[in-house]
Amino acid sequence: MKTLNLFIFIDALGWKIAKERQFLADVLPYRSPCNTIFGYSSTCDPTILTGELPEKHGHFSFYAPAGKERPFKGWGALRFLPTFISEHRRVRNRLSHYIAKKRGYTGYFQLYSMPFKYLPYFDYTEKKDIYMPGGIIGGQKTIFESWQASGRPWFRSDWRQSDEVNLRALGEVAVKGEVELAYLFTAGLDALMHRYGTQGPEVDQGFAHFEAQLRATIFQARKHYKDVRVHAFSDHGMANTQRSSNLRLRFEKLGYRFGRDYIACWDSTMARFWFPGGPAVKAQIEAYLRYQLDGRIVSAAELKSWGCSFPNNRYGELFYLLPAGSIFVPSFMNKQWVNGMHGYDPAHPDSAASWLTSHPTRVPKSLVDIFPIMQGACQGDTGVPWDRADEAAEVLSEAGHEAALF
Ligand SMILES: [Zn+2]
Structure with missing residues (x-):
């Protein structure tokens, strides 16, 4: 035996x-x-x-800004669908399945609650099945x-x-x-x-x-x-989640233009920003975020100590993190409240x-x-x-x- x-x-x-x-x-x-x-x-x-840290194996979050290859170019037109259809969970699941098949993705693919109007600005990172050879x-x-x-x-x-x-x-x-x-x-x-x-x-x-x-x-x-x-x-x-943050709604009212000034991905517990508008826009947005009490900006030193210093800021030029027990509602992951969440300060x-x-x-x-x-x-x-x-x-x-x- x-x-x-x-x-x-x-x-x-x-x-x-x-x-x-x-x-x-x-x-x-x-x-x-x-x-x-x-x-x-x-x-x-x-x-x-x-056995490697994120900056080595290259996986962090499912969404990162699109480079030359824009896999979702054209899909933004789906924003014209009535909300009750475009935000329906089953519709999104079916559509996720369809997109993954059409694009030949073998990894876990899910649109979550990503707004269709923002989708063309993103690339999906886990295109291949990470459990299969060549997936990392x-x-x-x-x-x-x-x-x-x-x-x-x-x-x-x-x-x-x-x-x-x-x-x-x-x-x-x-x-x-x-x-x-x-x-x-x-x-x-x-x-x-x-x-x-x-x-x-x-x-x-x-x-x-x-x-x-x-x-x-x-x-x-x-x-x-x-x-x-x-x-x-x-x-x-x-x-256990106890608080929700509507920072996304407040931020989006400030008048910065998505795609021109900034790109943001609102995960459940962190928002990741990139600044196509340049350093001046970055400084303004960073100053705004510093005064918000919802969470905190993650320092470059922390990201480095966590093994998350990604080349070319692939997963964000600026990370804004909520404290344990808070979630963004709405975010690109959840439209609604959920009772449990992870993705906070690892300590x-x-x-x-x-x-x-x-x-x-x-x-x-x-x-x-x-x-x-x-x-x-x-x-x-x-x-x-x-x-x-x-x-x-x-x-x-x-x-x-x-x-x-x-
Ligand atoms: Zn989970």
């Missing part, structure tokens, strides 16, 4: 949430926070897959290429499918006892917590259901392997990701450290003593762990 190294990606399972809920504490007694990086899943996930903008190989090169049989779930489908697929593979490395992708908790926040009966129920499914899958797999080494981890946490306690394992491993200090652990797994790395020097890392009852194994 073989050993299975199972890596379970759980979108938005923050350290605070995992700790408070004692998420799968019986199965995963080795637990530690893991620093996230600035941005959303669109930049955290490529970091997990490559910076050209780095992902962990799956390392696994492939190792010659060990491996499995990866399909990020386009639901958690149910992916868990079933993993279960079907595990009973054969062949695969030695597996990566389970799950994003159900992220969707659940965006909708309801981190607490409440619906969330309790969702967590209980998900934990039960994971426990059953791991239990089944253990019958077909000598050992199943489980590593559950996330890309970032989730904050905020609600931002921290988690690392939960069934056995001692190196403790990843940040998302970039997960890649070497996944790589070690295909090189026969059997783990190293848990770094107890890390104060935040903890080991829960080993007795409980043993009980969970059988």
